[in-house]
Amino acid sequence: MAATLLFSLLLAIVVILLAILLALYLVPVTVSTVADCRRESLRGTATVAWGIVGARVRADEEVQAFEILLAGRPVMTRDLREMARAPPEEEKAEARRPALPVTEYIGAARDLWPHVRRILAAFFRSLYLETLRGEVTLGLESPADTGVIYGYCTAVRYALWPAEAIEFVMTPVFDREVFEGTFTLRAQIRRPLLIAIPVVRALLQKRVRQRLRQVSGRGAWGA
Numbered sequence: 001m002a003a004t005l006l007f008s009l010l011l012a013i014v015v016i017l018l019a020i021l022l023a024l025y026l027v028p029v030t031v032s033t034v035a036d037c038r039r040e041s042l043r044g045t046a047t048v049a050w051g052i053v054g055a056r057v058r059a060d061e062e063v064q065a066f067e068i069l070l071a072g073r074p075v076m077t078r079d080l081r082e083m084a085r086a087p088p089e090e091e092k093a094e095a096r097r098p099a100l101p102v103t104e105y106i107g108a109a110r111d112l113w114p115h116v117r118r119i120l121a122a123f124f125r126s127l128y129l130e131t132l133r134g135e136v137t138l139g140l141e142s143p144a145d146t147g148v149i150y151g152y153c154t155a156v157r158y159a160l161w162p163a164e165a166i167e168f169v170m171t172p173v174f175d176r177e178v179f180e181g182t183f184t185l186r187a188q189i190r191r192p193l194l195i196a197i198p199v200v201r202a203l204l205q206k207r208v209r210q211r212l213r214q215v216s217g218r219g220a221w222g223a
Contacts, residue, residue, distance in 0.1 A: 021193060023051070024192045024193035024196060025191055025192075025193040025194075027050060027051050027192075028050075028128075028188040028189055028190045028191075028192070029048065029049070029050045029188065029189040029192050030047075030048070030049045030050075030054075030186070030187075030188055031046075031047070031048050031185070031186070031187045031188070031189070032046070032047045032049075032185065032186045032187075033045070033046045033047075033183070033184070033185040033186075034182070034183070034184050034185075035182065035183040036181075036182050036183075037179070037180055037181050037182070038180050039178070039180065041060065041061060042060065042061065043058075043059065043060035043061075044058075044059050044060075045057070045058050045059075047069075049069065049072075050192065052070060052071045052072075053069070053070060054068075054069035054070075054072070055067065055068055055069060056069055056074070057080070059080070064079065064080040064081055065077055065078065065079060065080060066078045066079075066080055066083065104214065104215075105215065107211075108211045108214060108215050111207060111208070111211050112208065112211055112212075115198065115201075115202035115205075115208060118198040118202075119195060119198045119199055119202070122194045122195045122197070122198050123189070123195050125191075125194065126189045126190050126191040126192070126194050126195060127187060127188075127189060127190075128187060128188045128189075128190050129165045129166070129187050130165060130186040130187055130188060131165055131184060131185065131186040132165055132166045132167070132184070132185055132186075132187075133166075133167045133168070133182075133183070133184045133185075134167070134168045134169070134181065134182070134183050134184075135168075135169045135170075135171075135181055135182050136153075136168075136169070136170045136171070136179075136180070136181035137170075137171045137173060137178055137179070137180045137181060138150070138170060138171070138172060138173065138178065138179055138181075139172065139173030139174065139175070139176050139177050139178040139179075140177060141177055143174040143175075146172050146173070146174055147172065147174070149170075149172075150170055150172040153168065153170040154170070156168065157169070157170075
C-alpha cells in the first residue's frame with residue numbers, strides 16, 4: 001500500500017513537471033508596452049504575460065504601480081516607490097559594504113559573458129516582433145531644424161518599409177514648439193523553455209553562482 005502510494009505520488013510529480021516543461025515550450029510569453037507623451041502628461045504601461053499569469057507596471061504623474069495579473073485582472077498591487085525605498089537597516093549595511101575594485105567587475109564580466117551570450121542567442125531565436133509603432137508630433141524653435149529632422153525620419157521610415165511589423169510616423173509642426181507622441185511595442189517569446197535551459201545550465205555551475213553573489217555584494221569571490 002505504501003509503495004503504491006509512493007509510486008502514485010512520484011508519477012504525479014513527473015506528470016506535473018512534464019506538463020510545465022511542455023507549457024514552457026508551447027505557450028509563448030507576451031510582452032507589450034504602450035507609452036504616451038503629451039504636453040500635460042506622461043504615462044506608460046508595460047505588461048509581461050505567460051498564459052493566464054502576468055505582471056504589469058503602470059506609471060504616470062500620480063501612480064507608479066506594479067501589479068500581478070491573473071486572467072488579465074490584478075490580484076496584487078504594490079507601489080513602486082515603496083518597493084524602491086530600502087529599509088534603514090539595508091541602507092546602513094549598504095553604506096558599510098566596501099566597494100568592489102574595477103578588476104573584480106571585469107573578471108566577473110569575463111567569466112559570465114559566455115553564459116550571457118548563449119542566453120541572448122536563445123532569446124533572439126525565440127523572439128517574434130508583432131508590432132513596433134511610433135507616432136511623433138515634433139516642432140522645434142527653428143522650422144529649418146524641424147524640416148531636417150523630418151527628412152531624416154522620412155528616410156528611416158522608407159528604409160524600414162519592408163518590415164511590416166515596424167512603423168514610424170512623424171508629423172512636423174513649423175509654427176510652434178511641441179513634442180508629443182505614442183510608442184507601442186508588442187512581441188512574443190515563442191519558446192520560453194529554450195531560454196530557461198541555458199539559464200538553468202549556467203546557474204548550476206558553482207563559478208557562475210559565486211560571481212553573481214560577488215557582483216551583487218552578497219558574498220566574496222571563491223566563498
